[in-house]
Amino acid sequence: MKTLWNSYRYLVLRRVTQIGLLFLYFGANAWGWKILQGNLSSSLVFGLVPLSDPYAVLQMLFAGGVLAMNLLIGAGIITAFYLVLGGRIFCSWVCPVNMITDAANYLRRKIGVDTLPSRQSVSRKMRYWVLALSLIISFMMGVTAFEFISPIAMVHRGIIFGLGFGWAAILIIFLFDLFVLKNGWCGHVCPLGGFYSLLGNFSLIRVHHTEENCTLCMKCKVVCPEHQVLHMVGKQSLPVLSGECTNCARCIEVCDDDALGFSIRKLAQNKKLGEENENNN
């Protein structure tokens, strides 16, 4: 059934989660709340449970940093969480940059940048190269390479601890996604997204496509920030198995025909089917 709530429920929930988390972090620094302290690199929940960004920890490992126990526990918790729930849930439900790139993407559709012929195709595999490169540079320079340039951290820290010139990072990403490359940052470059894509290959919560209901309107492919993961739409009833799916659920909301929905992955059988299909694709 199409109601306003049905069409935007996940979007609203995502924004509530994203902004809510930011608010908790902000409150910890501004008013001394003990609910969620620190930032996305490393946090403390209720002053007790450590959480750490596993990708940052991986860079530290390559940079030759000494890994403390709390850090490993924190990275373990986060890795397990996203491994089970869906790797790139981070991207669409937590990461503050998602709001910037979603805005750029929305504007792109509204003012019709998408209708212009694009000159060059850029591989979405680039993020894995950037990921590898970040580890190589971390190893050679002895510092956490991506953490020193990460616009995610700049924006996130900026909101909690003071922005400085961080607004430039916001603007750069916005303009890049708006005019240079569709889904440019999140869908092509970001190595953190690449890292969580790799985790997401194994995770349990999946968007599932029911081919019998599909009317081939292709609205899902228009809104999807990683449209390549929806290769089965209109062809075959299958779950979306690519780790690059961010589980943002926009496809579920825009579908008027109940052809898409969340499901728990049935490990063995789906994996085989999906892989065959991806290989054919």
Add this chain to the structure above:
Amino acid sequence: MKKQVISDRRKFILNMARGVGLAAVGGLVWSAYVDEVTASTLLLRPPGAIKEDDFLSTCIKCGLCVEACPFDTLLLAKPGDNKPLGTPYFIPRDVPCYMCTDIPCVPVCPTGALDAASVTTDGKLDINIADMGVAVVDSKNCIAFWGIQCDACYRACPLLGTAITIEYSKNERTGKHAFMKPIVDSDVCTGCGLCERACVTEKASIFVLPRETALGRAGDYYIKGWDKEDEKRLENATSKTTTTEISKDSAVDSLNDSEDLY
């Protein structure tokens, strides 16, 4: 223009070459940038911070130390501060470290970039052995060195009478007054910066610098012969032999040949 047919093999090789080229360009720009932003040495870290090189690879930039600081002394480097991005530092002239006895900023560090062991004596946290930097006096601009009475830094020092002492000497200009000069003992000073904050001159004439920047090193060639303890410094000493090529020209030539002088 004639359309050329490219074989799969050539296409593969070209694609590989392009990939490697792009990675090299990106990697070099990225490395250069990281090298640039981490090169800042005039940076005061929170108490218990490990060596700067290790600090840069170990600090995860979470800001928990900043949040723990009750005086808002600690800051996280923002874009535009020209400091290693996201790492904690403080500016003593604005807000110095007030040397809390329970050092809340250190135990909260998840990575050990702030090492509790380095500020612990006999199993208890001890801020007095912290080593954030060392205070340095500019004796040309310190008004106490002019002969004007001022002991602002001495009074502000939390390790009063040990980290900063007052040295008395006769003021020959007036013939009847004393200079009361503040002298920093770099072995005791923690680099908290309360003196820098208290200094009355327009720009502080006593200021905190990172220890590595502010202090010299006597090296292994000199030793306090009167101090048995000082021998220990040389236990791992190594020597290096250097040779200088002696000029084969006659000494007379060197006197007559004056070209080098001009």
